[in-house]
Amino acid sequence: MEIRFDQIVKTWPDGTRALNGIDLTIPAGQFCVLLGPSGAGKSTLLRCVNGLETPSEGQVLVDGQRVDRRSLPGLRKRIAMVHQHFGLVSRGSGALNVMAGAVSALPLWRVLTGLYPDPLKRKVCELMRAVGLEEAHLRRRAEQLSGGQQQRLGIARAFMLDPAVVLADEPVASLDPTLGRDVMALLRRQASLRGATVLCSLHQLDLARAFADRIVALHRGRVIFDGAPDALTPRDVALIYDRAAPANEAPPMPLLEAV
Numbered sequence: 001m002e003i004r005f006d007q008i009v010k011t012w013p014d015g016t017r018a019l020n021g022i023d024l025t026i027p028a029g030q031f032c033v034l035l036g037p038s039g040a041g042k043s044t045l046l047r048c049v050n051g052l053e054t055p056s057e058g059q060v061l062v063d064g065q066r067v068d069r070r071s072l073p074g075l076r077k078r079i080a081m082v083h084q085h086f087g088l089v090s091r092g093s094g095a096l097n098v099m100a101g102a103v104s105a106l107p108l109w110r111v112l113t114g115l116y117p118d119p120l121k122r123k124v125c126e127l128m129r130a131v132g133l134e135e136a137h138l139r140r141r142a143e144q145l146s147g148g149q150q151q152r153l154g155i156a157r158a159f160m161l162d163p164a165v166v167l168a169d170e171p172v173a174s175l176d177p178t179l180g181r182d183v184m185a186l187l188r189r190q191a192s193l194r195g196a197t198v199l200c201s202l203h204q205l206d207l208a209r210a211f212a213d214r215i216v217a218l219h220r221g222r223v224i225f226d227g228a229p230d231a232l233t234p235r236d237v238a239l240i241y242d243r244a245a246p247a248n249e250a251p252p253m254p255l256l257e258a259v
């Protein structure tokens with residue numbers, strides 16, 4: 001499904017402007033990476049898509065439908081999220097954690113009794129295999145798996161309901177570079193197999209170049225680059241990361257007022 005940001009502004013109660021007029025259309029099936037320094041607004045923008053944040057101005061449209069209280073319950077079934085810290089139930093088994101991705105489509109009694117339909121159980125196994133996990137990992141508690149394995153679970157969980165949109169907020173930030181690359185490859189592969197649109201924030205420029213169809217760079221809540229990875233020049237990279245106010249330009253912190 002297409003994601004459209006229409007003049008999005010997000011101002012926090014303390015006056016911080018996290019997003020400052022974002023206008024973007026991400027076509028269905030695109031793998032779009034958000035780059036930008038810390039505080040640029042990447043997570044805020046992602047979270048506006050599934051209603052975890054509400055824009056102060058403007059609107060987000062998913063598949064032409066405005067994201068609001070009325071549309072969200074339906075839309076959330078088609079939008080999955082992959083988190084930096086995996087967001088797993090640490091004492092739950094691998095299988096239970098993957099199954100959690102289907103909970104929103106199940107009646108409450110099934111969740112409470114743990115009597116899951118067979119097609120969903122098969123889907124758990126299929127996805128576990130697709131992300132490179134073995135049967136033993138299905139039974140083991142999530143906390144007993146390595147970070148890379150945990151994020152594989154996170155990705156399998158995200159694809160349980162064949163989402164049309166996947167939001168990934170720094171999905172490999174907690175992993176070492178080699179694992180990070182493997183997990184990105186997996187995310188990319190699962191998304192393209194299923195035609196899902198992906199909006200993925202990253203801090204790793206090399207991974208953005210390797211996996212994105214399109215890179216959008218944010219800086220202080222504005223888009224300062226939007227194009228194919230090949231079009232990103234060293235000058236763009238310098239602009240994205242160097243323009244942040246160096247410490248010596250920042251006004252002195254009003255310490256007493258802050259505490």
Ligand SMILES: Nc1ncnc2c1ncn2[C@@H]1O[C@H](COP(=O)(O)OP(=O)(O)OP(=O)(O)O)[C@@H](O)[C@H]1O
Nearest residue numbers: 012016017018036037038039040041042043044045
């Ligand atoms: N709940 C909140 N209340 C107030 N300000 C917030 C809140 N969440 C984020 N902000 C502020 O909004 C701005 C954008 O934050 P955001 O988390 O979107 O940045 P980011 O690009 O994801 O950064 P990072 O790379 O560090 O994750 C920052 O100035 C941040 O301090």
Ligand SMILES: [Mg+2]
Nearest residue numbers: 042043044169
């Ligand atoms: Mg963030």
